[in-house]
Amino acid sequence: MTKMTKMTKIKVVAFGAILAAAALSVSLHVSAAGDTGVAAAAGGLFPSGGVLYGVNLSTSTFGAGVIIGTSGTAEGSFETILAGTTALGTAQNITLEGNVQSGTANTDGSVTFSGTSTVDTCSCGQVLTGVPFTVRMTTSGLTLVVGTTTLPTQTLTDGGITLQ
């Protein structure tokens, strides 16, 4: 191992400072870019095992428009129709309409947003209000939590999700 000369040390320090400044600049730039937008209109497919309010879920359609701020705030809407069958084999839909109140842009490129929703559990008049929900969304699918029930991750079958 050779010792660095004084000049070399100065060069290294200067180079490091430049890198740090550049990194800070990038960080500031990202920070200044601010909000993250979510736009989704798509169909989803459940793996087996997803059950909500006694309905074995198979597919879904959903639409979402959300703006996530940098401080954990978010605003927008999330709507989904979850399709499946009851234990008796009858087709049944569950509709969730949510008002988004908080959210985060995650470091892995996904987003998470939450709020309260109105859930029509059977299109039969059983409507629940004030139901908390959380969505973790990537460009290829989403994971939905309704109340305390975490549903299996759905994969996209059609449509699209844009996180930007």
Added chain:
Amino acid sequence: MRRALVGPLVAVFVMAMSVGAFAMPLASFGSLITRCTPTFAANGRAVAFDPATGDLFWTNDNSDTNIYVVDKNCTQIDVLATTPPTAVGALSWDKNRGLLWGGAYDGTGRIMQISPDFVTHTAVIGPTFIAAATLAAPLCFSGAAGFIDGLGYDATGFPADSLWVSGDGAQTIEHYSTSGALLGPSTPVPAGVCNTGIAVDTGTSLWLGALPVGNPNGGPFSIVKVSKTATATAITQFTYTGPANGGPEGLALDLSSPGQCALWTNQFNLATLTLWDLGTQSDSCAPTQPPPPQNGKATGGGVVPAGATTANFGFNARVVSGVASGNLEYNPKGGTALHCNVTAVTAFTTTGSTSSTGPQGGGSMDFTVSCNKNTSTHQVHVEDNAEPGAGADKFTIDGVGGKITKGNIQIHPTQ
């Protein structure tokens, strides 16, 4: 002496102002401003207007090869003999070249440059091309192929310096370059009418002289506004009535009076020059659009009717200091999904405010999106009318959609 004149002068001034006020034209679409029948009037065809001089150039049918020049009161200015003698069925003034474009009314389908010469009293036929597509186009009059009857010079359209052409009682319009290159396929005129004249407006519109299919000589007649890009759809129209049961032939735009957009017509049966008020329907007199919004924000997601089916939609659209951003996803059942970027926010209204319980929404936004890797552009309109939004909020894309059936749209109050 001077003092004695003041009273009468004031009275005259007040009377003049009063007459002036009554004489001011009222902008009423389709109303007749002035009409006159010129000397030599026979079975009329073309009319063109030179805004620099206020001269009107007009013609009769193929029984007469002269081009007549009159002022707006039909006072004779000159009679120009076409050289070589040529019957002219359509005329349009080219302000860039300072000459007329003419359509031969003799079965040849010729489009000609015509230079008026007031010294020799001639109208000299210059460079010519054959409007071949017009020769082959369907007409309401049998045996009239190649009789050019509609011609409008387009100084500012896309492309600029081009010509809109049609035959006698035509059911299509053709678009040519001034060198005679056909710029696209023939496009139909509105269903149920035949076209006898073309005037090019300053924006995206054409004005057509319309005769009814099945009774082209009997009426009822009309003047129809269409878009250059959708000539089959009438945007608006007004009824044409003229002396001797004549119907419209040549058309020429007249913007020479400040604040007035008007259209000259000539007519068949008895050549008659009529000036019609286009009101705010002319591109040049259309109401000024408000400036685009500087700040605004909207989000939404849900289900909306999409023709015979439904579509999921989700969007976020923002404009900050006039710069638009955001995305739209639109997924019609059984159709092609759209993945779009917001490129412009063209209108934004908010009825919302910030109250003690937080932001209160309400309002609307119009925005433009570019979709599927810039292969298509669409206009989106959203309305936030209630919370929750199903059955009240609206989402349309290119006019398709309406009240959403599930989900919600939110217009966010700007800070």
